[in-house]
Amino acid sequence: MKHLALATGCLLATQAVAETPVLNVYTYESFTSEWGPGPQIEAGFEAQCGCDVVFTGVGDGAALLSRVRLEGARSEADVVVGLDTALMARARATGLFAPTEASAEYDLPIPWEDPDFVPFDWGYFAFVGEAGAEHPTSFEALAASDLSIVIQDPRSSTPGLGLLMWVKAAYGDRASEIWEGLADNILTVTPGWSEAYGLFLDGEADLVLSYTTSPAYHIIAEGDDSKVALPFEEGHYMQVEIAGRLAASDQPELAEQFLQYLLGAEAQGVLPETNWMYPVVLPEGGLAEGFQQIVTPDKALLLEAGEADALREEALAEWRAALAR
Amino acid sequence: MARGAGALSRGAGLAGAALVLAMLALPLAAILRAAGGGVRPGPADLSALWFTLEQASLSAVLSVALAVPVARALARRRFAGRRLFITLTGAPFLLPVAVAVMGLLAVFGARGWLNAAAGTLGLGPWRIYGLHGVVLAHVFFNLPLAVRILLQGWQAIPAERFRLAATLGLPPGQVFRLLEGPMLRQAVPGALAAIFAICLGSFSVALILGGGPAATTLELAIYQAFLFDSDLGRAAVLALMQAGLVAGAAVLSLWLTRMDGSGSGLDRASQRRDAPGGWRRGADALWLVLAGLFVVLPLVALVLKGLPGLADLPARTWPAVGNSLVVSLGCAALTVTLAGALSAPMARWAEGVGLMPLALSSLVLGTGIFLILNPVMPPARAALPVTLLVNVLMALPFCLRVLAPAWARAEADHGRLADQLGLRGLSRLRWLILPRIRGPLGFAAGIAAALSMGDLGVITLFGTEDRETLPLLMYRLMGAYRTEAAWGAALVLLGLSFGIFWVFDRMGGRDA
Numbered sequence: 001m002k003h004l005a006l007a008t009g010c011l012l013a014t015q016a017v018a019e020t021p022v023l024n025v026y027t028y029e030s031f032t033s034e035w036g037p038g039p040q041i042e043a044g045f046e047a048q049c050g051c052d053v054v055f056t057g058v059g060d061g062a063a064l065l066s067r068v069r070l071e072g073a074r075s076e077a078d079v080v081v082g083l084d085t086a087l088m089a090r091a092r093a094t095g096l097f098a099p100t101e102a103s104a105e106y107d108l109p110i111p112w113e114d115p116d117f118v119p120f121d122w123g124y125f126a127f128v129g130e131a132g133a134e135h136p137t138s139f140e141a142l143a144a145s146d147l148s149i150v151i152q153d154p155r156s157s158t159p160g161l162g163l164l165m166w167v168k169a170a171y172g173d174r175a176s177e178i179w180e181g182l183a184d185n186i187l188t189v190t191p192g193w194s195e196a197y198g199l200f201l202d203g204e205a206d207l208v209l210s211y212t213t214s215p216a217y218h219i220i221a222e223g224d225d226s227k228v229a230l231p232f233e234e235g236h237y238m239q240v241e242i243a244g245r246l247a248a249s250d251q252p253e254l255a256e257q258f259l260q261y262l263l264g265a266e267a268q269g270v271l272p273e274t275n276w277m278y279p280v281v282l283p284e285g286g287l288a289e290g291f292q293q294i295v296t297p298d299k300a301l302l303l304e305a306g307e308a309d310a311l312r313e314e315a316l317a318e319w320r321a322a323l324a325r
Numbered sequence: 326m327a328r329g330a331g332a333l334s335r336g337a338g339l340a341g342a343a344l345v346l347a348m349l350a351l352p353l354a355a356i357l358r359a360a361g362g363g364v365r366p367g368p369a370d371l372s373a374l375w376f377t378l379e380q381a382s383l384s385a386v387l388s389v390a391l392a393v394p395v396a397r398a399l400a401r402r403r404f405a406g407r408r409l410f411i412t413l414t415g416a417p418f419l420l421p422v423a424v425a426v427m428g429l430l431a432v433f434g435a436r437g438w439l440n441a442a443a444g445t446l447g448l449g450p451w452r453i454y455g456l457h458g459v460v461l462a463h464v465f466f467n468l469p470l471a472v473r474i475l476l477q478g479w480q481a482i483p484a485e486r487f488r489l490a491a492t493l494g495l496p497p498g499q500v501f502r503l504l505e506g507p508m509l510r511q512a513v514p515g516a517l518a519a520i521f522a523i524c525l526g527s528f529s530v531a532l533i534l535g536g537g538p539a540a541t542t543l544e545l546a547i548y549q550a551f552l553f554d555s556d557l558g559r560a561a562v563l564a565l566m567q568a569g570l571v572a573g574a575a576v577l578s579l580w581l582t583r584m585d586g587s588g589s590g591l592d593r594a595s596q597r598r599d600a601p602g603g604w605r606r607g608a609d610a611l612w613l614v615l616a617g618l619f620v621v622l623p624l625v626a627l628v629l630k631g632l633p634g635l636a637d638l639p640a641r642t643w644p645a646v647g648n649s650l651v652v653s654l655g656c657a658a659l660t661v662t663l664a665g666a667l668s669a670p671m672a673r674w675a676e677g678v679g680l681m682p683l684a685l686s687s688l689v690l691g692t693g694i695f696l697i698l699n700p701v702m703p704p705a706r707a708a709l710p711v712t713l714l715v716n717v718l719m720a721l722p723f724c725l726r727v728l729a730p731a732w733a734r735a736e737a738d739h740g741r742l743a744d745q746l747g748l749r750g751l752s753r754l755r756w757l758i759l760p761r762i763r764g765p766l767g768f769a770a771g772i773a774a775a776l777s778m779g780d781l782g783v784i785t786l787f788g789t790e791d792r793e794t795l796p797l798l799m800y801r802l803m804g805a806y807r808t809e810a811a812w813g814a815a816l817v818l819l820g821l822s823f824g825i826f827w828v829f830d831r832m833g834g835r836d837a
Binding site for chain 2 (some may be wrong): 029030033034035036056058059062065066069070071072074076079090094148153156183186187188189190191193194195198199201202203204205214217218220221276289320323325
């Protein structure tokens with residue numbers, strides 16, 4: 001009898017919860033952390049949807065896609081937030097994502113047309129260094145200098161892969177030569193962004209691969225304007241972070257509403273100072289003062305998703321060959 | 326050695342071995358099944374294999390070679406703070422890898438203390454990045470482990486033997502040939518194999534300090550195959566290659582290891598009054614000072630870096646500390662039980678099985694378990710139990726290395742007496758074994774608890790809704806530009822790992 005009572009209790013409890021629909025959102029770790037945009041976006045959407053938003057944080061963007069693939073159609077996830085343009089072709093190829101109607105008037109430096117994914121924030125990759133020093137203004141000048149740089153491994157980190165694509169987009173067939181020139185500048189290669197940025201902050205290297213928006217964090221959150229991003233003549237490769245909904249979701253309408261919410265003024269207003277990236281829709285009053293002070297590249301580079309994916313193997317082999325010496 | 330290993334012991338050993346093998350084989354089988362077979366490794370995988378072998382061999386040989394003089398000095402000298410010295414130098418092994426690397430860089434890095442000191446003398450700068458940096462870091466991590474294993478060997482030589490040697494006036498060379506040499510022949514292969522196996526799984530250290538893709542290890546290739554290429558077949562083949570290397574090392578070390586030849590003593594704590602004086606005293610002191618500085622300076626650097634960040638720690642640090650403590654204590658209890666079960670039969674097969682978890686990385690295990698759980702339940706809900714399970718498997722080889730010899734020794738030295746008294750089953754465990762393995766038991770529990778505390782492990786793979794552990798919190802702080810607070814969290818983690826190890830080790834009482 002006791003067991004029966006217990007079982008009934010559990011059943012009732014489950015039903016009570018089931019009255020409020022649950023929207024499961026998978027994202028990368030730093031999005032859902034206390035300092036990321038997750039908590040505010042969760043509260044904001046819950047206030048209007050009458051649902052319970054549950055964020056699950058998984059590693060970084062690449063780990064996130066791998067997780068969704070592993071779970072396949074059984075996945076509990078309704079929405080995935082935090083893949084990027086480098087992963088987009090592979091994400092689409094899984095066939096797990098459903099088309100979305102969500103859209104907005106994007107303030108992106110490139111036109112955006114995609115049936116399956118919406119962009120929610122973006123940034124330019126850049127080398128970040130200390131203000132006041134004489135800095136190189138191109139990859140070639142960097143390679144000729146004796147500055148030390150820390151980069152991330154393109155086999156385990158999205159910024160690392162971004163740099164690979166940046167060199168490829170800017171130099172094409174000359175990419176190998178550029179990497180050979182950079183080889184003696186590269187102090188070391190880290191598995192992820194945080195290790196590299198940590199090494200830079202510790203003074204181990206002169207420059208670190210990060211984003212043009214990184215200095216905005218130091219200005220706004222720490223009142224420290226000693227970090228600057230280096231503008232490069234070749235232009236800067238973009239990372240556009242994207243979100244999509246899963247075809248197997250049991251909450252397709254909520255998922256669609258959530259994607260639209262992500263593009264709305266409220267969520268877009270949260271992103272710059274929590275994710276330290278540019279919003280895809282500029283807020284009416286413009287961005288915070290700290291974002292006005294930072295470098296804005298003249299030229300945006302971005303390979304089309306399919307092309308980027310096709311080039312990845314070759315670019316990786318070039319990178320490995322040039323640096324493995 | 327079959328004497329004393331009754332039916333109960335054999336049963337416990339068999340059950341333990343079956344459990345361990347199942348927990349290793351099932352995840353791997355799940356990956357192979359999901360992949361639909363393996364894929365031939367490419368040239369990049371083969372060069373990763375060579376680098377992995379190179380760095381692991383160098384690291385193992387150097388760690389053990391340096392451990393010999395340090396362990397001998399510790400074994401034959403008595404000085405104030407010796408106990409503290411042994412405990413403190415064990416700390417690197419217990420540290421989360423990313424934290425320890427930052428500590429090393431604060432000392433050996435481009436702007437580290439060593440280069441600063443060298444700079445004032447007009448020397449340097451020395452570059453830590455490269456194969457030598459990887460080996461340096463691995464020696465930093467594993468020297469304490471090697472010292473502990475060898476020190477146990479020294480302390481297992483009955484004190485009466487040394488006294489006899491001293492009475493006969495044997496010179497140190499003869500003492501080495503007759504007493505220390507045979508012990509080393511037995512202890513060294515095990516230490517080499519353990520450290521070789523640990524270093525095989527190196528990933529962050531090898532990449533960060535290795536300076537680039539030339540320092541690609543198999544583990545990084547596995548990581549890439551899983552997370553970046555979602556290529557399960559290649560990941561599984563690479564994991565099998567890694568497992569093969571570890572199994573080879575384990576077999577080699579078991580083959581090289583001779584059985585205990587030091588004979589039985591009177592079960593007294595070693596009180597060495599026979600240690601050689603003269604220049605050997607100075608040399609011992611020098612070894613201890615050098616080893617102490619090498620291990621302790623990076624820790625001091627970590628403390629100094631962490632202190633300012635303590636004030637910035639978020640409120641959720643404390644629930645994270647609670648979660649980490651639960652995982653850590655659970656891991657200690659389960660690992661010690663499992664290691665005990667595998668020690669009981671005193672058989673090579675049981676010990677061999679207990680070392681097998683070294684062969685599979687937590688990433689492989691985690692992914693396999695994920696694939697098994699996925700059809701049944703959302704894996705994220707099982708994040709903490711799975712973290713616990715993987716931690717138990719990862720800590721088992723170390724605990725077993727400590728526990729199994731002590732168990733066998735207790736049986737060898739006193740088993741006949743216990744047989745005469747008819748002590749069997751649980752009462753034999755209670756009255757014969759436990760009192761004699763208290764020291765190693767406490768040490769083993771401490772290792773398991775601390776390793777588990779510092780491990781970021783599979784929790785990031787499984788994803789978390791809101792239960793976070795301290796290493797995960799630290800990782801999140803770093804990912805959110807909160808570097809200073811992350812250092813604070815690292816310091817808390819260092820204190821907790823070390824504290825919990827110290828408590829268990831103390832509970833074990835006297836001796837190593």
